[in-house]
Structures are given as C-alpha cells and as structure tokens.
Amino acid sequence: MKVLLKDIAHGRSGDKGDAANIGVIAYDDKGFEIIKKHLTAEVVKKHFEGICFGKVERFELPNIKALNFLLHNTLGGGGTVSLKHDAQGKTLAAALLRMEIEVE
C-alpha cells in the first residue's frame, strides 16, 4: 500500500548557509514508525535529485515524532549569493511531503 507523506506528516524547512534543513513531523505514533523506517537519508537524497547536490544528513527527534534532514549544497550558494527564487528553501518541506512511501 502506498501512502502520501503529506497525509501522515507535516513539517517546516529553512536555510543554513547553502544547506536546507527540512524537519518532518508525524501526526501520530504510527506515522512516526513509518517515517523512521522508510525516510532514510538515501531515500531523501534520491527524492531531491536535481535539487540537492550534496550529502543528506538525518537526525531523529522521537520526543516530537520528528526527523530532521540537512540537505547540503542545495540552495545555489545560500544567502544573497543564491539566484534561486526560493533561495532559503522555504518550500522544500512541501516538496518532501510529495513523496509516496510503500508500506506493508
């Protein structure tokens, strides 16, 4: 069965230099089990192919049912150097929530 990440989680994204941070928060414990298991750094890196050109770091915050990702080399230089319309990666949390996850 496929679930759309948007249906089980919400989140927020922002900039840290040329890296974008995306925090993903599951709505409930079951959702957190799904993202903890399936939303690996590799899966996120593949999802952002053509957007993220560096490594992806993943951190767990089980206390608020959340994961935090750092996407390096993603914002076209960051700050005022970036020519991107979304130079601060504000819309990237929504981009991650587009993901479909195959669950058993």
Added chain:
Amino acid sequence: MKEKIRIASGQGFWGDLIDAPYHQVTKGEIDYLVMDYLAEVTMSILQKQKNKNPAFGYARDIPDLMKRILPIIKEKKIKVITNGGGVNPVACAEAVMKVAEELNIKDLKIGVILGDDINNRIDEIISSGCELNNMDTGESLKSIKDKLLSANVYFGAFPIVEALKQEADIVITGRTTDTGLTLAPMIYEFGWKKNDYDLLSAGTVAGHILECGAQSSGGNFLGDWESIPNMAEIGFPIAEAYPNGEVVITKHKNTGGRVSFETVAEQLVYEIGDPVQYITPDCVADFTSIKLEDLGSDRVKVYGVKGKPETEFYKVSCSYADEYSASASLTYSWPQALTKAKAADKILRKRLELLNLEFDEIRTEFIGYDACHGPLSTQLEEDLINEIMLRVAVRSHDYNSVERFGKEIAPLILTGPPSVTGFAGGRPKPSEVVAYWPALIPKKLVKPELRIL
C-alpha cells in the same frame, strides 16, 4: 523571586508586522517584550547605512515604535529587550532617549551592550593567532579581508542580564543571539547560574520558539493551515516561564492564530542542524530532550529540557561584498505559455553570448510551473497552462555585464515571442552580492561591554 514571568515576542525579523509589539503590550499582561531584528545579511545592510551616515546602522523602526509604547511600558513596568541596535546600538539608544524626552518621560534607563562589533579589530585578532577560518570551507579570512563589510560576535544572554541587574527599562544590543533575548529575563528573575545547563537550555528552547514571531502561533503552518482562525489578527507567541525551567507557550486571548503541539513542533525543527547539539553562547541544548504537552486553549507546556556546558568559542558572523547580481521577469500567456517562455530564455541567452558578457551564473526559472519544486513538480500539459512567469537571474564579478543584462529584458517584448506582459518598474539595477562568512573566536578575545544611558 517571581512565581512566573511572561515574555512576549514582538518581531520575528526586521520587516515583520509593525503593530505586533504594540498589541503584545496592550492586549494582555506581559513582563518582557523581546524583539529580534537581525538576520545574517541584516548586519551588512546596517553597516552600509552607517558608512553613509554615522548616526544610522540600527533598526530605525525602533524609535517610531517607542513613540507608541514608551508610556505604556513605563506604566505597566514592562521591560523591552532587542538586538535592533545592529552595528550602532548607542545611536539607537540615543534616538530612544530623544523620544522619551519628547514624551516627557523621565527616569528612563537604557542598557546598551557593546563589544560584539570586531570589524575594526580584525588585524589585531588575526595577529593574535585566531585566523577566523570559514567554518564551512576552512579558508582563512585573509583571502577576503579587503572586501569585509561587517564582522560581529554573537553574544548570549548574560550581558543582557547585567543590564537588567542595573535596572535598565530597555536593553538594546548589537549582535546577540535570538535565543539570548528570551533567556536573559529568566536568568535575571529566577537567579539561574552559569552552570545551570538544563535551565539555560530550557530558556534557550523557549527563545527558539519565540524568535520567529508568529511562526510558532499559527503562521507559516504546514499542517492543517486552513483551520487556523483569524490569521489577519494573528497573536504573537508568549512564553510563560517558571523558575524550574518549565515554560508554557501561549498568546493573548482575543487574538487570531493558534498555539498547539503541531504549531510549536514545526517551529522547534525550523533551521536546526543536529538536534542533540543546539549550540549557543550560553549552553548546548539537547532538542531531543524537549517534552511538549498540549494543554488546550492555546497553551503548550515545554519541559524536561536537558543541556550541556557552553563551548569555549563565540560564533562570528562576517559579511563581505563579492559580486553583483540582478533578476528580471516577464509573463507569457496561453497558448503555449511555457514554450514561449522557454524560447524567450533561449533568445536572451543567445544575445548575452553575442555581447561577450561575463557571468558566473545565469539561472532561469519558470514561475507557475516548477520554480519551487524543480523536477518534483507535476508535469502539466501545455494546453492546461494559463500563464508562466519567466524569471532570469544573473551573477557576475563584472558590474557592466550585470548592468547590460538589465537592458536586455524589456526588448524581448517587441523582439521575441508574443502575448507577453508584466515588465514594470524599469530596468533591473545590479545589486551587490553580500556573502556570509561564519567563523569561531575564542571567548577570551572578546568582552561584552555594558553602557547605561
């Protein structure tokens, strides 16, 4: 000791809702109003303003705001803490003092925190052995020293605490961490010590929740955003702090927005790196220890926070002028909106090439199609696309190339694909690209200084 204090966030950035701090001091009871005005690029903008006029270099919204709130905060005994002093906190304080005189408010005490601005001390600091290497790339600051616009150390909460001990009504700082503004009154009121790492971390977490204004009270909420009530009159967050480090995040009654587990959780993950090591000048907070409990009625309890000792370094934020950039846009309508925009981009690039201009980067985006999510965007059939905004941006070390780019946009209207509009406001002018240089400095090389006005 007070049983609890209420600390209200009045600004999330310089440019936030002008009336938010006024509403915070009038719509309910608070003890402190804290306002964060500084983003990374703000310091360089302020430094440029100060270079032009030595009386500038601070958030000039502050004197205007003080005209409205000084009588109220004096009457209600609300203290104000802000980092809006920028690169000229003394001038900011003097401007506020002048407002007080105009309003015939006597016995106003302003504490000013200085010492964060190391722009004039760079040579001395480098010769003492601290190379101010770039934290991300490892490069020495020497490579960009001649292009430096600003250099500021991030101070924490303790310099503000000293000002509060001197009974300052208002504390104006330069580059102080956003979190320090909120933590300082807790340290002062509850007598927390420098080694109370869990308590300092609890106050730091509260500061992180407050530092972006309404982003923790229903603004920019990606969850069920449509259910957030009355966003037009959104209430900014308030931290109700207790001596044991417990904090309840809330907002004034009869305001819009929402404070819930979800709205607070979204702010907790905003712009963080490794959650176990949230590093500030005051402590290292562990965000995986935070417990949130939704108490209902726009009240969320934040407790259980653990932390570790501070590091031996302050973070330094330097900015330097590097290149020039400009961007421009044109809108193409149905039919074939996307095809036309792509053709226009190709024609523009060919012309720039024929002119032998030099660019370090040319970036094209199709707004309304895939500018935000790139390859992840849904592929739309051309006939379903009503309009596309073509946005082209360039960056170069050569000013003239960027300036000439600006002159090549409007001609596309009469010399390119049809049904195009939306070119207004004249030719885009080259703007200076301000690059950011993060570094570390041993704490012993800088000393916060308190001046009382």
